[in-house]
Amino acid sequence: MEVGQVLQSITRTPTREQLKAYAESSRDRNPIHIDEAFAKEKAGLPSVIVHGMLSMAFLADLLALNFPEDEWVLCRFKARFRKVAFPDEALRCEAVVREVDGDGTVQVFVSAHNPAGETTTDGVAYLKRK
Amino acid sequence: METPPNMIDSDGITISQAEVDRFVAATRSEHLRGIPPTFLTIYRKSEFDLLNELQVNWRYLLHAEQEYEYLGPLTLNKEPVAVSKVVDQKERRRREEVMRFIKTETDFFIDDKLVAKGRSTFVVREPVEAA
Numbered sequence: 479m480e481v482g483q484v485l486q487s488i489t490r491t492p493t494r495e496q497l498k499a500y501a502e503s504s505r506d507r508n509p510i511h512i513d514e515a516f517a518k519e520k521a522g523l524p525s526v527i528v529h530g531m532l533s534m535a536f537l538a539d540l541l542a543l544n545f546p547e548d549e550w551v552l553c554r555f556k557a558r559f560r561k562v563a564f565p566d567e568a569l570r571c572e573a574v575v576r577e578v579d580g581d582g583t584v585q586v587f588v589s590a591h592n593p594a595g596e597t598t599t600d601g602v603a604y605l606k607r608k
Numbered sequence: 609m610e611t612p613p614n615m616i617d618s619d620g621i622t623i624s625q626a627e628v629d630r631f632v633a634a635t636r637s638e639h640l641r642g643i644p645p646t647f648l649t650i651y652r653k654s655e656f657d658l659l660n661e662l663q664v665n666w667r668y669l670l671h672a673e674q675e676y677e678y679l680g681p682l683t684l685n686k687e688p689v690a691v692s693k694v695v696d697q698k699e700r701r702r703r704e705e706v707m708r709f710i711k712t713e714t715d716f717f718i719d720d721k722l723v724a725k726g727r728s729t730f731v732v733r734e735p736v737e738a739a
Contacts (some may be wrong), residue, residue, distance in 0.1 A: 556673070
């Protein structure tokens with residue numbers, strides 16, 4: 479691992495069905511994620527929006543791709559939900575090594591981008607070898 | 609602004625393989641093998657109770673930040689207990705909207721051992737007529 483190293487990326491396209499499944503699984507049933515009429519008429523949004531925590535889950539999957547769980551331990555994981563994401567929009571999830579500490583902790587900058595290239599979520603993860 | 613008391617809740621949900629499988633299927637994770645790092649989001653009732661205590665209008669609520677610090681193993685067939693508290697809240701009034709910033713911290717315990725910490729930031733942007 480080297481500072482600045484660009485890691486493997488993934489793309490995820492959440493669907494409305496997925497938002498419903500995630501709402502049930504996560505128990506986050508806020509209607510802005512699952513009720514189109516509520517999102518538009520009550521919350522003033524153009525449509526339902528992707529749970530921020532689902533975007534964070536995509537980034538967690540990205541970390542698992544680059545840092546297999548049998549070799550690495552995730553110590554800390556922070557995400558900032560910068561811009562709302564919408565269903566049926568592809569989110570390109572990227573990871574870059576930001577720092578490698580003396581004790582072997584790797585700091586990774588992760589981010590998700592919508593088709594317009596805007597960052598919807600970014601954050602940082604700290605991982606250590608097992 | 610008053611600070612509500614700490615909220616304690618176990619949510620009554622055991623970390624079962626079925627719950628993990630359902631979560632992994634919903635997130636369509638392809639590379640995670642164990643209990644997903646964001647699985648703790650299931651245990652947010654105590655945090656939601658705090659937001660209700662603060663009389664947050666959910667339709668204007670946005671989750672701005674989330675952080676987890678993993679201190680011990682999350683293990684199957686255990687039921688985490690979450691203890692949440694408000695650590696900061698600010699309000700900013702503008703001509704057309706009132707913005708509230710709420711920060712919470714949650715400690716997750718399994719068998720009385722602290723296994724993870726969660727830190728959340730929420731933003732509530734209410735139009736002035738609704739606030």
